[in-house]
Amino acid sequence: MGRYFVHLATTLLFFGYLGMAWNILGGYAGQFSFGHAAFFGIGAFTSSLLQLHAGVNPWIGMFLAGIAGLMVGLFIGYLCFRYGLHGPYFALAMLALAEMLRLGAIQWMSTRYPLGINLPILGDSLLQFQFRSKVPYYYIILIMTTAVLYLTHSIESRRIGLYFKAIRENEDAAESLGVPGFKMKMIAMSISSFLTAMGGTFYAQYYLTLDEEAAFGVAVSIEVLLGPIIGGAGTVFGPLIGAGILEFLSETTRNLLGGRSGIHLMVYGAILIAVIIFLPNGILGGLKSISRRYTRKSEGIQEGYGDA
């Protein structure tokens, strides 16, 4: 029973981590990517293949995975931002990229790894990034998540965070105030892709098995962005809260309605619809609006009557 909760906690933090990585590009810089699985998969494949073929230690592999994700991020970022893809077009282009990588992976794996990539059990050690019990994994993801939390907070409190938000709100206006749009988007993309790719390595080391669907699947891309959207994009804790809610929902539906495939996704869909309609800024965003309205009322500020 304890094992189960550790697994739950680990998955929660894991999705929180991925969500926060997405959030830097999507929530703060306002570039919603529907294909973050691309980075996730690249990361997972990179570290796993390096381990299998070159005996590269998974920790080093994780760093290299991050670099690989970063390269892909820079590449697609350059293409998209240089040619002005934004909003839904950017989102779909990212989706197309992830799908292309998935198809490529299927093709590539069909002869070499028809049953998916399986990492050998090398024992129970920190060095090998493999453990028999789930608890060490929990601590690792806890550290990773805390680090990204801190990173997000740093961004939020510095000029760069405000610049990201300016780009998100109105890129043209931001440019007129000296904010370098392209550069900012590339920075956000870099951070996001690097972190997401490292998340892929964690996944590979946790489950020790990998296939193209788990790495590049649309489900991954969607689950990554659901957390931030529901919890509140562009906030520090939003993705974590969102991940928590999603996890709670998926566990509840599993217990109530049995493990039939896709039930929880249906609930996710419904929640997504509800959030977009009623709480477009996510839960944290909604709370902020409410508190704002409350402080306005209690301070009795009047709108628009002369200078204050």
Add this chain to the structure above:
Amino acid sequence: MAMLKVKRLTKAFGGLVAIKDLSFELKKGEILGIIGPNGAGKTTLFNLITGYLKPDRGEIHFGGENVTGLRPHEMCKRGLARTFQITQPFANLTVLENVRIGAHNRIRSSREASREALRILEKVGLYGKREELASVLSIGHRKSLELGKALATKPEVILLDEVVGGLNSKEADDMIKRLRMLREEGTTILLIEHVMKAIMSLSDRIVVIHYGEKIAEGNPMEISKDPKVIEAYLGEEYVLAKGK
């Protein structure tokens, strides 16, 4: 000393020539007004100068440097700021955050930028609204915010696009006063306006544009008597104010 030189600027969209062979100079410390009937190409001119559009032909020189083709944020870094005719606030950010973004043009630290932003807010009369979201502001306050954002970037030259339009009488007078103070502090101003009272009373010189071409240039007195100018405006209900 010419802060801004526009040389033989030409821009066409498809078959339509928006700006044709336009040249003028903006001298340091002056207020230059740009007027012309609707659709004459004034905002396009601003977009060209600030780098949102690339000219087909011609050059733009700023502070002695050829800046043709530079992007807007690079122009801003060099000391050129602008406002937009249709205000472009950062809707989901507070008024303070809006102006802070401008202040960050010269300032790295968040705390310092906030301080500068608060100073600017006081100048444009928005201090009391600093924690409000930009999206709830009235049109008058939006225009003030637009000005505030641009001012926060500490520009040498500021391009104002219809910053008086849409304001009521009192707000307009306040704005005019503010702009005069701005000039006194050493900022050079390029002004597009339809509100004749404002532009005639503020400008040292005026350039008149019609169908993308310069048809007249001179001080307000000269312009209001220029037959070419009167002809261009004939048919529209503009009353050219004489002097103040």
Add this chain to the structure above:
Amino acid sequence: MGGVYSLVAVGLSLIFGVMRIINFAHGSFMMLGMFTTYWLYVFLGMDPYLSLLFSIPALFLIGLLVERFVIDKVLSAPEHNQLLLTLGISMFIENFALFLWSPNYRTMDIPYTNKAFTVGLVMISFPKVIAFLFAILLTVAVYYFLKKTDLGKAIRAASEEKEGALTVGINLKRIYYVAFGIGTACVGAAGTLTAPFFYVNPHVGGIFVITAFVIVVLGGMGNFIGALVGGLIIGLAESVAAAFIPGQLKQFIIYLIFIIVLLFKPEGLFGRSSD
């Protein structure tokens, strides 16, 4: 298949042209159309082409309701939120279908549609031809509707010039309902036509949606003719390519084309910029 693609693309294009919404759920509606036909066949033994009489109005109604109660709320929201909403709708519908009908692949085994005949060197399957003919018929019908009827003209006016349409007294809300309904009905019909020779499964929508997106982007978002011609071209290209290229690669190329077109020519080959 080109005809079917055209039908799907036309529906998508119409919705985008009028409401500026990129409808992710388009594929799910097609899937609903397919299942409608399937169940009508299994339980009532109804001829699939006859079931068009059911699937078209049914999907029209579904589309209209979805529009009225769900999509309407986000018409003024930022674009990526709209996309997220349609994503949510597609997730909900797809997985609901998964829940109800299980992920099994089903096929419809209809005696007379299993025939095929040869024309020269090429083997053409009977149901595909019928699908093509019906699809073209329906597409042309929609075309005439848009061109000749008052409602159709109102829809076109609304898509080209929203403000102008309002001043002429066009009820924009009603237009949206109808447009979305038609768009959905199109894709539902496409589903019906495809069911006889394609497998029926809750996830089937996804494949068609991406191809539809590519067509719509290629032909110019909101451009009817572009969607029509684009569909035919893609359908043709696909058939030709299928002879030489393995299945996965074909999809890969479609995605590649999609990205390239988005990057370099977002107005498509037939013009009409989208924003």
